[in-house]
Amino acid sequence: MKIDKFSKEILQELKIDGRISNIDLADKVGLSPSACLRRVQELERQGIIKGYRAILDNRKLGIGFSAFVTVGLSVHTKDSQQAFEQAIEKSDEVLECHNVTGPYEYLLRVETADLVAYKTFHTDVLGDLPQVATISTHVIMESTKDERK
Amino acid sequence: MKIDKFSKEILQELKIDGRISNIDLADKVGLSPSACLRRVQELERQGIIKGYRAILDNRKLGIGFSAFVTVGLSVHTKDSQQAFEQAIEKSDEVLECHNVTGPYEYLLRVETADLVAYKTFHTDVLGDLPQVATISTHVIMESTKDERK
DNA sequence: CAATAAAGGCAATTTAATTTCGTGGGAAGT
DNA sequence: ACTTCCCACGAAATTAAATTGCCTTTATTG
Numbered sequence: 296m297k298i299d300k301f302s303k304e305i306l307q308e309l310k311i312d313g314r315i316s317n318i319d320l321a322d323k324v325g326l327s328p329s330a331c332l333r334r335v336q337e338l339e340r341q342g343i344i345k346g347y348r349a350i351l352d353n354r355k356l357g358i359g360f361s362a363f364v365t366v367g368l369s370v371h372t373k374d375s376q377q378a379f380e381q382a383i384e385k386s387d388e389v390l391e392c393h394n395v396t397g398p399y400e401y402l403l404r405v406e407t408a409d410l411v412a413y414k415t416f417h418t419d420v421l422g423d424l425p426q427v428a429t430i431s432t433h434v435i436m437e438s439t440k441d442e443r444k
Numbered sequence: 445m446k447i448d449k450f451s452k453e454i455l456q457e458l459k460i461d462g463r464i465s466n467i468d469l470a471d472k473v474g475l476s477p478s479a480c481l482r483r484v485q486e487l488e489r490q491g492i493i494k495g496y497r498a499i500l501d502n503r504k505l506g507i508g509f510s511a512f513v514t515v516g517l518s519v520h521t522k523d524s525q526q527a528f529e530q531a532i533e534k535s536d537e538v539l540e541c542h543n544v545t546g547p548y549e550y551l552l553r554v555e556t557a558d559l560v561a562y563k564t565f566h567t568d569v570l571g572d573l574p575q576v577a578t579i580s581t582h583v584i585m586e587s588t589k590d591e592r593k
Numbered sequence: 594c595a596a597t598a599a600a601g602g603c604a605a606t607t608t609a610a611t612t613t614c615g616t617g618g619g620a621a622g623t
Numbered sequence: 624a625c626t627t628c629c630c631a632c633g634a635a636a637t638t639a640a641a642t643t644g645c646c647t648t649t650a651t652t653g
Contacts, residue, residue, distance in 0.1 A: 298505070306505075309498035313462050317610060327633045332611070334631095345499045348592075349458035355492050356447070356455075363512075363544065363551055380588045392589040395512065395582040402512055402582060404592075433544040433551060439529045440541040466641060476602050481641070483600095 298343070301326060302334055306343070309335070313347040353406060360407045360434070366421070367399040367429035375426045376400070382424055388416045399429060447492070450475060451483055455492070458484070462496040502555060509556045509583070515570070516548040516578035524575045525549070531573055537565045548578060 298306075304324040308315060315323075321331035338344045353361070368375055376394075383392045383403065391404035407413045413432075421430050447455075453473040457464060464472075470480035487493045502510070517524055525543075532541045532552065540553035556562045562581075570579050 306498070306500060310500065311497070313496035313498040316608090318608090328609085329611080329613095329634085330632055341504070343501050343504045345501050347462035347496060347498055348460070349455070349462040349496055350494045351455060351459065352492050352494050355490070363542070384589060389589060390591045391587065393512070393584045394586040394588060395584055397580070397582045402584075431546070433546045435542045435544055435551075437543040438540065439543060440533060440538060442539045465639090467639085477640085478603080478642075479601050 302338060305331065305334055306338065309344065309347075357408050358406050359409050360413050362405050362413065362435055363433045364403040364405050364421070365399040365429075365431045365433070366401040366403060366427055368401075368426050369428035370426050371400070379424060379426050382420070386416070386420050388412075388420070399431070451487060454480065454483055455487065458493065458496075506557050507555050508558050509562050511554050511562065511584055512582045513552040513554050513570070514548040514578075514580045514582070515550040515552060515576055517550075517575050518577035519575050520549070528573060528575050531569070535565070535569050537561075537569070548580070 317332050321328040388405050393402045395402050466481050467477050470477040537554050542551045544551050
């Protein structure tokens with residue numbers, strides 16, 4: 296099955312409300328509940344829908360500090376990269392880790408309770424990795440748009 | 445109601461699978477379905493759960509190009525910032541827009557079908573905004589970690 | 594220690610998800 | 624152009640889940 300108009304609409308709605316009932320979804324896209332459900336299940340089976348996530352309010356949960364952190368490595372071997380990635384994988388503070396082109400190798404998204412907690416992360420996690428050469432922090436003051444939240 | 449052990453577990457599970465059935469969720473956290481449901485609804489009412497989203501596989505949907513883009517403004521007035529933010533708001537290619545500290549003002553996350561489409565965005569959207577002074581693109585080669593996807 | 598409030602569990606009810614089955618419309622082949 | 628076949632549809636029945644009402648338990652406080 297290819298992604299036609301109906302499936303596009305289904306994905307669009309599920310991106311907005313991943314917990315919409317199948318009946319309401321069917322109604323919105325103009326299909327019967329059974330046809331709609333079959334499409335959703337097929338999209339899941341194909342891996343086009345990878346999953347569903349609840350979106351939490353970090354502020355209300357005590358997360359008061361978010362930043363992007365760029366990291367440059369001193370060595371660029373495969374081993375060195377893997378070691379870094381493994382260390383990052385373990386760290387709860389790091390929500391995202393992207394390997395990017397440009398003057399530094401990695402762009403991280405980090406979230407902590409406050410600046411003090413960030414400093415700890417900065418020193419104990421990043422500062423402790425031998426392959427890390429440069430660290431630059433860009434504190435998020437405001438997120439004007441965040442469609443993935 | 446404060447966030448006790450049960451609610452923490454509920455949030456944890458919903459972050460992983462936002463569409464888990466209430467019965468399964470109740471079972472996982474060790475509550476009865478009714479008690480569990482009341483907690484979830486309370487968390488939603490308090491805005492701690494902001495919503496639910498389906499997570500899609502962009503690659504399978506024809507998104508082959510993702511990048512972080514830093515933007516510096518030539519003017520730093522409130523008006524200028526608002527004009528920029530409004531333009532960004534309208535752009536489908538921009539998934540995130542963060543106002544950050546550092547040598548540039550904004551960090552964007554942009555996704556397009558391919559490099560050609562990105563060039564169009566770069567020229568027609570960013571290049572067309574009078575307040576934009578500097579643009580720097582950091583292509584994502586790989587995302588080692590992305591807990592928000 | 595009793596009163597009261599807050600949260601829990603059970604069971605009944607409402608609502609939704611899922612399955613089954615028959616039908617129609619379009620594609621492929623003759 | 625006709626026939627066959629297949630795919631996806633919708634309707635209805637069935638199964639399962641969400642939700643509600645009510646009573647019980649637990650925890651708090653005067």
